[in-house]
Amino acid sequence: MGSDATASVTVESINPKVLKCEYAVRGEIVTHAQRLQQQLQTNPGSLPFDEIIYCNIGNPQSLGQQPITFFREVLALSDHPALLEKPETSVLFSSDSIARAKQILSSIPGKATGAYSHSQGIKGLRDAIAEGIAARDGFPANADDIFLTDGASPGVHNMMQLLLRSESDGILCPIPQYPLYSASIALHGGTLVPYYLDEATGWGLEISEVKKQLEDARSKGITVRALVVINPGNPTGQVLAEENQRQIVEFCKNEGLVLLADEVYQENIYVDDKKFNSFKKIARSMGYGEEDLPLVSYQSISKGYYGECGKRGGYMEVTGFSSSVREQIYKVASVNLCSNISGQILASLVMNPPKPGDASYESYVAERDGILKSLARRAKALEDALNSLEGVTCNKAEGAMYLFPQVRLPQKAIEAAKAAKKAPDAFYALSLLESTGVVVVPGSGFGQVPGTYHFRCTILPQEDKIPAIISRLTAFHEAFLNQYRD
Amino acid sequence: MSFIKTPAVPIESINPKVKDCEYAVRGEILNYALRLQEELEKNPGSRPFDEIIYSNLGNPHALGQKPITFFRQVLALCEYPALLDTDDTHKFFSSDAISRAKKIRSTLTGKSTGAYSHSKGAKGLREMIADGIALRDGYPANPEDIFLTDGASAAVHMIMQLLIRSENDGILCPIPQYPLYSAAITLHGGTLVPYYLSEAKGWGLEVFELKGNLDLARENGISVKAIVVINPGNPTGQVLSESNQQEIVELCRKEGLVLLADEVYQDNVYVKDKNFISFKRIIKSVGYSDDEISLVSFQSISKGYYGECGKRGGYMELCGFSEDVKDQIYKVASVNLCSNTSGQILASLIMNPPKPGEESHKLFFAEKEAILSSLGRRAKALEDAFNSMEGVSCQKAEGAMYLFPLIKLPNKAIEAAKKVNMVPDAFYALRLLDATGLVLVPGSGFGQAPGTWHVRTTILPDESKIPAIVSRLKAFHESFMKEFQD
Numbered sequence: 001m002g003s004d005a006t007a008s009v010t011v012e013s014i015n016p017k018v019l020k021c022e023y024a025v026r027g028e029i030v031t032h033a034q035r036l037q038q039q040l041q042t043n044p045g046s047l048p049f050d051e052i053i054y055c056n057i058g059n060p061q062s063l064g065q066q067p068i069t070f071f072r073e074v075l076a077l078s079d080h081p082a083l084l085e086k087p088e089t090s091v092l093f094s095s096d097s098i099a100r101a102k103q104i105l106s107s108i109p110g111k112a113t114g115a116y117s118h119s120q121g122i123k124g125l126r127d128a129i130a131e132g133i134a135a136r137d138g139f140p141a142n143a144d145d146i147f148l149t150d151g152a153s154p155g156v157h158n159m160m161q162l163l164l165r166s167e168s169d170g171i172l173c174p175i176p177q178y179p180l181y182s183a184s185i186a187l188h189g190g191t192l193v194p195y196y197l198d199e200a201t202g203w204g205l206e207i208s209e210v211k212k213q214l215e216d217a218r219s220k221g222i223t224v225r226a227l228v229v230i231n232p233g234n235p236t237g238q239v240l241a242e243e244n245q246r247q248i249v250e251f252c253k254n255e256g257l258v259l260l261a262d263e264v265y266q267e268n269i270y271v272d273d274k275k276f277n278s279f280k281k282i283a284r285s286m287g288y289g290e291e292d293l294p295l296v297s298y299q300s301i302s303k304g305y306y307g308e309c310g311k312r313g314g315y316m317e318v319t320g321f322s323s324s325v326r327e328q329i330y331k332v333a334s335v336n337l338c339s340n341i342s343g344q345i346l347a348s349l350v351m352n353p354p355k356p357g358d359a360s361y362e363s364y365v366a367e368r369d370g371i372l373k374s375l376a377r378r379a380k381a382l383e384d385a386l387n388s389l390e391g392v393t394c395n396k397a398e399g400a401m402y403l404f405p406q407v408r409l410p411q412k413a414i415e416a417a418k419a420a421k422k423a424p425d426a427f428y429a430l431s432l433l434e435s436t437g438v439v440v441v442p443g444s445g446f447g448q449v450p451g452t453y454h455f456r457c458t459i460l461p462q463e464d465k466i467p468a469i470i471s472r473l474t475a476f477h478e479a480f481l482n483q484y485r486d
Numbered sequence: 487m488s489f490i491k492t493p494a495v496p497i498e499s500i501n502p503k504v505k506d507c508e509y510a511v512r513g514e515i516l517n518y519a520l521r522l523q524e525e526l527e528k529n530p531g532s533r534p535f536d537e538i539i540y541s542n543l544g545n546p547h548a549l550g551q552k553p554i555t556f557f558r559q560v561l562a563l564c565e566y567p568a569l570l571d572t573d574d575t576h577k578f579f580s581s582d583a584i585s586r587a588k589k590i591r592s593t594l595t596g597k598s599t600g601a602y603s604h605s606k607g608a609k610g611l612r613e614m615i616a617d618g619i620a621l622r623d624g625y626p627a628n629p630e631d632i633f634l635t636d637g638a639s640a641a642v643h644m645i646m647q648l649l650i651r652s653e654n655d656g657i658l659c660p661i662p663q664y665p666l667y668s669a670a671i672t673l674h675g676g677t678l679v680p681y682y683l684s685e686a687k688g689w690g691l692e693v694f695e696l697k698g699n700l701d702l703a704r705e706n707g708i709s710v711k712a713i714v715v716i717n718p719g720n721p722t723g724q725v726l727s728e729s730n731q732q733e734i735v736e737l738c739r740k741e742g743l744v745l746l747a748d749e750v751y752q753d754n755v756y757v758k759d760k761n762f763i764s765f766k767r768i769i770k771s772v773g774y775s776d777d778e779i780s781l782v783s784f785q786s787i788s789k790g791y792y793g794e795c796g797k798r799g800g801y802m803e804l805c806g807f808s809e810d811v812k813d814q815i816y817k818v819a820s821v822n823l824c825s826n827t828s829g830q831i832l833a834s835l836i837m838n839p840p841k842p843g844e845e846s847h848k849l850f851f852a853e854k855e856a857i858l859s860s861l862g863r864r865a866k867a868l869e870d871a872f873n874s875m876e877g878v879s880c881q882k883a884e885g886a887m888y889l890f891p892l893i894k895l896p897n898k899a900i901e902a903a904k905k906v907n908m909v910p911d912a913f914y915a916l917r918l919l920d921a922t923g924l925v926l927v928p929g930s931g932f933g934q935a936p937g938t939w940h941v942r943t944t945i946l947p948d949e950s951k952i953p954a955i956v957s958r959l960k961a962f963h964e965s966f967m968k969e970f971q972d
Contacts, residue, residue: 011808018814059601083562150826180821187818309823
């Protein structure tokens with residue numbers, strides 16, 4: 001092609017950061033699963049299972065979870081406001097969804113849900129979110145600190161792009177972590193500085209470990225810019241204790257680190273002895289204000305009990321940055337104009353759901369609690385099942401949507417993996433897929449202590465499928481161990 | 487927001503590429519306009535105009551254009567499927583909207599708009615888009631080569647990130663250009679290689695000008711990877727002739743350049759003697775094979791007659807890329823999981839609108855024609871107005887949504903601008919805003935031949951407002967020219 005050496009686009013000629021970045025959640029194992037799924041469609045009965053069950057990704061509505069009725073009523077009315085002019089509408093829609101849609105539309109200039117909004121998101125919706133944050137935390141929030149984004153992920157990218165100048169800039173990340181962080185750091189040319197969560201203590205975060213890693217990185221000439229904390233954790237599911245959170249805040253303040261608080265699972269907590277505290281609340285309750293700590297708090301509409309992954313909504317609340325830096329953040333947001341309006345609307349609903357006395361309140365609570373209680377039951381059932389397997393230990397999922405069991409693989413299995421040129425946990429996960437149709441993600445995709453092997457499985461398949469999944473998993477694991485017994 | 491004395495993140499420490507990038511469309515002049523608007527709201531009558539008219543941004547619905555009824559009916563039904571099966575459904579929704587919504591839902595993961603879709607976008611929707619492309623061009627399209635994104639902008643970023651390794655990699659861009667390109671190239675660390683459109687020739691693209699700049703860049707050690715062509719043009723509005731397009735394609739093939747075809751205004755052509763022809767069709771009709779030329783075609787739901795800016799939808803169609811490079815593109819797309827499902831659905835609708843004989847076709851066609859003919863009239867009215875002004879010449883808007891008049895600013899005005907540290911066209915635009923309430927973007931935000939000054943206005947204000955806008959514009963210009971008469 002062409003006469004010039006710079007001719008065709010090849011894997012050798014593209015941006016090496018793109019080559020370097022990995023995202024296992026939709027990686028090789030998923031591609032293989034999709035091929036198997038095709039095979040099942042063209043050749044039913046050709047595999048030892050009837051269907052592929054995708055436990056690789058936190059995608060509740062793909063596995064039968066229903067959206068919250070009130071939220072979808074409001075969305076439909078906002079999308080097609082002509083509905084609001086018809087008398088029959090009050091028969092089809094709850095009165096409070098009609099009122100909320102009208103309120104939302106009036107906050108949009110020209111009631112035009114098809115127009116680009118302010119680059120941070122519609123002001124009226126940010127006001128509603130700020131109120132929701134204040135009600136949650138007991139400390140005020142400012143609509144001007146909120147940037148609505150297409151999911152939380154673009155907000156993460158924005159901060160990585162802002163903070164990373166070169167590979168001499170580092171970001172502290174938990175190991176194991178949700179691989180958006182490692183991927184984004186790679187894409188933006190920085191260095192991931194790992195700090196290990198402690199499996200033996202329920203994936204606890206030890207501040208001494210974080211400090212050690214920070215100092216180690218600094219001694220190697222890395223300027224560490226920020227600390228990522230995922231609370232509740234992904235893939236680990238732990239909910240941080242308040243004391244722990246205070247230590248983290250203090251640490252970031254003293255070391256001049258930006259605290260990047262991934263709080264997308266704030267409404268997924270399954271244990272009575274823990275609750276979600278936002279890092280903003282913790283910092284403010286310690287008396288720390290804007291001048292003390294740069295903090296970016298991420299929330300998403302994809303998780304919780306709402307699970308609106310496909311609508312792509314979320315926000316970052318940005319506090320503790322100078323106005324000149326905030327202008328830069330705004331400027332980058334303006335290049336892509338704004339996030340999608342449906343996602344913005346859902347974010348405002350998630351942070352301001354129906355209240356007692358509202359027409360939809362009771363049905364909303366029933367739907368919400370039904371989903372959350374079911375998630376807690378499924379988390380427990382799968383955790384118990386995994387713990388009953390030989391050589392497998394699984395920490396409790398206090399929150400989030402995943403289990404991350406440790407699997408002690410026999411030496412023979414590790415060797416077989418090497419021969420197949422696969423990471424041992426990827427080898428295990430692939431064998432699991434081929435025997436059972438269940439798709440999990442190898443622990444190597446999230447990071448783990450070297451020499452240990454894990455996989456991440458979601459707790460999301462419908463409750464009535466859980467027993468079958470458990471029995472297939474159990475049968476597979478027994479057979480696998482027998483095959484590779486030392 | 488409190489003043490932060492010694493910020494943990496000083497402005498000097500952020501990524502310089504972020505600081506360097508500019509996006510005038512939502513830049514300084516807009517900030518000033520927003521302040522004026524607040525002032526008007528607090529103090530009506532304080533200004534020589536009643537309202538701010540935002541003619542800075544291609545945002546049709548914000549200025550009163552209505553969405554296409556059929557599209558919003560389908561969207562509402564997809565968001566709240568309970569609507570599909572009520573006794574009253576047919577009172578609200580046409581039967582073809584109902585059947586389209588059912589068809590679309592069946593293509594979605596979990597039959598829900600709330601689930602993450604495939605990272606390229608739902609397969610069934612990509613098939614619908616591929617069908618639409620094939621019908622438009624007369625050549626088949628492969629759904630596997632289509633990537634649905636949150637607006638075309640997100641796809642542009644993906645390609646810039648893919649192609650640019652360092653500032654030694656260059657991208658040819660038209661001057662003037664839509665400043666997403668200059669911003670994206672800066673953010674991704676590359677070099678913009680300009681090629682000047684010829685104002686005297688209706689903003690025509692001369693291939694020898696292209697080649698000249700390409701050769702010059704290469705002599706300076708820049709590896710030029712791609713060329714951006716915006717057709718119809720933004721801000722210039724020209725529609726390329728077929729022979730021009732063939733020359734461009736031939737140049738790309740010969741020089742090994744990736745052709746980045748921004749075709750988001752393909753449904754905005756106002757002149758009878760020109761037609762939109764996609765670059766894909768040109769390549770196929772000449773008979774080039776996939777290994778001879780690489781093409782990325784961008785389309786968006788934000789423009790045309792649909793104007794669904796806020797829904798954030800669009801796609802890129804890849805042609806002539808190897809499987810392993812496409813795998814890398816897929817991998818990057820997977821990190822952010824997928825684009826929003828409303829945008830995906832709208833993209834499938836615009837590429838597959840109601841056909842003659844279908845229940846909604848009559849209304850659809852009437853709405854579409856009304857919008858497009860009105861745009862054509864507004865383009866002409868504003869073009870004539872500019873051409874009647876002293877020292878102003880304005881090329882015809884053959885397509886797109888903008889006019890980009892050339893203004894011969896008197897020396898005194900240029901000096902006055904320099905005194906207040908402003909670029910002369912920004913000075914003019916600011917004075918214009920102050921006098922008329924009309925927000926335009928200075929030509930310096932798009933690039934222009936040195937020593938020339940332009941402003942970009944949209945043609946989008948409601949038709950009823952155009953006469954008042956024209957008279958205010960003329961009055962302002964007359965008085966400005968008088969004030970700064972040499």
